[in-house]
Amino acid sequence: MQSISYNDMQFSVEKRGDRWDIIYQLPDGSSGVAGAGLFARLSESEAGPRALALIKTIFPVGIKSVGPDVTHPITIGDLKIIGPDVTHPNFIYWDKDSVSCPKEL
Amino acid sequence: MEIKGSVALVTGGGNGIGEAVAKHLAKHGAKVAIVDMVQKNVDRVVKDVKDMGGEAIGIQANVTSEADIARAIKGAVEAFGKLNIAVSCAGIIRDGTMLSLDKETGKVSKKLGLDKWQAVIDTNLTGTFLTMRDAAEAMVNGGWEGLLVPISSVNKVGQVGQINYSSAKVADALMPKIIVGEFLMRGIRNIRCVAIAPGYTATPMLTGMNQDALKAILEDVHLGRLVAPEEIASLIGHCVENEALNATTLEITGGLCYPNGIAK
C-alpha cells in the first residue's frame, strides 16, 4: 500500500489481486473510491506514479472563473444586463495565469 | 466491438439510466469512467462496480464545461489506456409552458425564464455535443474503435411544457446522422454513433413523482409499466456489439402512445 498526500486529501493506493484501488479520505472524515481495479499487473513502484497522475487529473487544483459569461445576456425584469465589451483592448479573460501578465500594472 | 476489454465513459453515471449503463457495461467486462456532477453518487457507483469485481474510476465534472469534459476524457485514457464508448446520460428537466396566462385578465402573467431554457440546452444539448466531440477526438487520435451514444428522449417529437427539453432532445436525436455523415466525409471509419430515445423510465426522477400522474402516464404505455433503466443499458450493450447499428436513433418506450392514438 502506498500513501499519497495531495491538495489536503489523503489517498492510498491499495493492491487487490493483481490490480490497484485508489481510496481517498476527505478532511471531514468521509472517504471514497477514486478508482478500482486499475493498472493490472503493475508493480507498486510503477502503479504509484500512475496513480498520482490520475489523482491530479481527477481532482484538479485551481481557481475556476465562473463569470460573467458575456455570451449569455441576462435579464432582470425588463432590464437586459449586457456583459463587458470583449472586443475592448483592456478586456482580459481571467481564466488562466498568463505569463505575459505584467507584474506591476 | 466486444464489451469485454473496452473502455466506456458514461456522463450522468451517478444515477438513473447512466448508473445502469455503467454497471451493465462493467458487469460485461468493460472498464468504466463514471462522470457526474454529484460526487457522492459518483463514489457510490464506483464502489458498487468495485464490489462487483469490476474496473472503474469516478470523475466529478459538469458536462456543460469544456474543461471538465476534457479532464474526464483525459482521466479515462490515463486510467485505462484508451476510450471506446461514450454515453451521454447527463440530463435535466426544467418544465414550464412558454407563456402562462392570468385566469381573470387573460393576459400573459409569466414567461418561461431564460434560466430554465438555458440550463436545459446547456446540459442536454451542449453537454452532449462536448462529450461526443471530445470522445470522438480521443478515438480518432488514438485509432481506437468507438461508439458514441447521445441520449435523446421520446419527447423529441415535442411535448407541451417542455419546449426547452424537446428542443434539446430532437437535436440530440439528429446527431448520429450528422456525425456519421461527417465521419464518412472525413474518412473516419472506426467510430459509429447511435442515439437512444427512451420513453418513461423507472429512474428516481419518475418513480418519486405523484403516483396518480404516474398512473395516467402508464395508461398510454402498451407495455403497461415503465421501462427499466437496465433495459436501456442492455440495448446500449447490444449497440456496442452490433456494428450494423449506426447513424440512427433507437426508441425504447414500451410502446408509448398518444392518448387514444398511435404510438409516439
Ligand SMILES: NC(=O)c1ccc[n+]([C@@H]2O[C@H](COP(=O)([O-])OP(=O)(O)OC[C@H]3O[C@@H](n4cnc5c(N)ncnc54)[C@H](O)[C@@H]3O)[C@@H](O)[C@H]2O)c1
Ligand atoms: N427517466 C426518463 O423517463 C427519461 C426518458 C427519456 C430520456 N431520459 C434521458 O435520459 C438521461 C438520464 O435520465 P435519468 O432519468 O437517468 O435522470 P437522473 O436525474 O436519474 O440522472 C441524471 C444524472 O445526470 C447528472 N447531471 C445532471 N446535470 C449534469 C451536469 N451538468 N454535469 C454532469 N452530470 C449532470 C445528475 O447528477 C444525475 O446523476 C437524461 O438525458 C434524460 O433526459 C430520461
